[in-house]
Amino acid sequence: MNRSFDLVKTAYEISQLTPSSSPQVALAGRSNVGKSSLINCLAGRKGLAKVSSTPGKTQSVNFFRIEPGGYTLVDLPGYGYARRSQAERVKWGKLIESFLTANAGLKAVAVLLDVRVTPQQSDLELVGWLRHAGIPILPVLTKCDKVNQREAAARQREWRDLLGGAATPICFSSSTGNGREALWAALDARAGVGQEGAPIPPAV
Numbered sequence: 564m565n566r567s568f569d570l571v572k573t574a575y576e577i578s579q580l581t582p583s584s585s586p587q588v589a590l591a592g593r594s595n596v597g598k599s600s601l602i603n604c605l606a607g608r609k610g611l612a613k614v615s616s617t618p619g620k621t622q623s624v625n626f627f628r629i630e631p632g633g634y635t636l637v638d639l640p641g642y643g644y645a646r647r648s649q650a651e652r653v654k655w656g657k658l659i660e661s662f663l664t665a666n667a668g669l670k671a672v673a674v675l676l677d678v679r680v681t682p683q684q685s686d687l688e689l690v691g692w693l694r695h696a697g698i699p700i701l702p703v704l705t706k707c708d709k710v711n712q713r714e715a716a717a718r719q720r721e722w723r724d725l726l727g728g729a730a731t732p733i734c735f736s737s738s739t740g741n742g743r744e745a746l747w748a749a750l751d752a753r754a755g756v757g758q759e760g761a762p763i764p765p766a767v
Contacts, residue, residue, distance in 0.1 A: 564631070564747075566606075566607075566629060566630065566631065566632070566747075567628070567629070567630045568605065568606035568607075568611065568627055568628075568629060568636075569627060569628045569630075570611070570625060570626070570627055571626050571627065571628045571635070572625075572626040573623045573624070573625050573626070574623055574624040574625075574626075574658070574662075575622065575623045575624075575658075576658070577657065577658060577661045580624065580658075580661055580662055582665070582666065582667065582668075583635070583666070583667070583668040584667045584668050585633070585634065585635065585668050586633070586634035586635070586668055586670050586754040586755055586756075587626075587634065587635045587636075587637050587666070587668045587669050587670060587754075588634065588635075588636055588637070588669075588670055588671050588672070588673060588701070588750050588753050588754050589636075589637040589638075589639055589662070589663070589669060589671075589672045589673065590602070590636065590637065590638050590639060590672075590673050590675060591639045591642070591659070591672050591673070591674055591675065591689060592641060592642075592674060592675030592676065592686075592705070593641055593642060593643040593675075593677070593683065593685060593686065594641030594642065594643060595641070595677070596641065596675045596676065596677050596705050597675070597677070597705040597706055597737055598612070598638065598641060598675055598705075599612035600612075600737035600738075601675065601703075601705060601735060601737050602627075602636075602638060603737070604735075604737040604740060604743060605636075605743065605746065605747065606627075611627075612625075612638065622640055623640065624637060624638070624639055624640070624658060624659075624662055625637070625638040626638075629750075629754075631756075632751055632754060632756040633756075634670075634754035634755075634756060635668075636750065637662070639659050639662065640658065640659060642656070642659070642685055642689070643683070643685040663693075663696065663698065664696070669698065670699065670753050670754055670755065671698065671699040671700065671701050671753035671754075672693055672698055672699070672700060672701065673701040673702075673703050673746075673749075673750065673753075674686065674689060674690060674693070674700055674701070674702050674703065675703050675705050676702060676703065676704050676705065676718075676722060676732065677704075677705055677706055678704040678705060678706055678707050678709065678710055678714070678715055678718050678734065679706060679709055679710060681721075682721065682722065682725060687725070690725070690726065699753065700726065700729070700730065701730065701733075701749055701750070701753055702722050702726060702730055702731075702732035702733070703732060703733045703735050703742075703746060704718055704719065704722070704732045704733065704734050704735060705735055705736075705737070706736065706737075707734040707735055707736045707741060707742065708736040708738050708739050708741065715734050718732070719731055719732050719734065733745050733746050733749060
């Protein structure tokens with residue numbers, strides 16, 4: 564399916580976040596997890612999200628309109644990057660929390676996890692916070708081209724168990740495109756979009 568993937572809004576301050584009831588799915592992950600590369604791979608073009616050798620470049624909440632489907636993919640600032648000042652990290656944390664709370668349109672958060680490393684405390688804290696808040700989680704393992712199939716499967720099982728068996732992470736590679744269609748299907752499903760890009764009617 565061909566999709567348009569357009570940046571429609573950028574928020575740097577809490578005051579710039581406006582409530583929305585339209586479907587949204589957020590992308591969250593540590594600063595070096597490869598979030599910008601994943602966005603560019605999903606969009607099928609380079610340069611939509613800036614990729615840098617310096618982690619933590621995304622300092623805003625970026626809203627991308629997805630068509631067909633009529634929902635918004637929301638890129639949250641990366642977390643856990645120690646070289647940023649404490650004041651910056653506190654500001655980003657408040658910005659992220661403000662977006663995640665009292666957001667009627669938020670359908671799920673895709674939590675991006677580096678397949679090469681064991682579960683990090685910051686990831687576990689985010690997952691725990693989301694579960695406590697009752698926000699559905701879509702786990703995604705990034706950089707899966709960097710490990711073999713056995714290692715990827717082991718990490719999938721590890722995170723599936725940590726999530727209480729609720730979901731098995733999607734293996735994704737921005738370099739090869741592996742997992743791209745599976746991730747799109749999962750994002751569409753979380754946003755309530757059918758196979759042909761039409762919104763799914765609410766259950767009666």
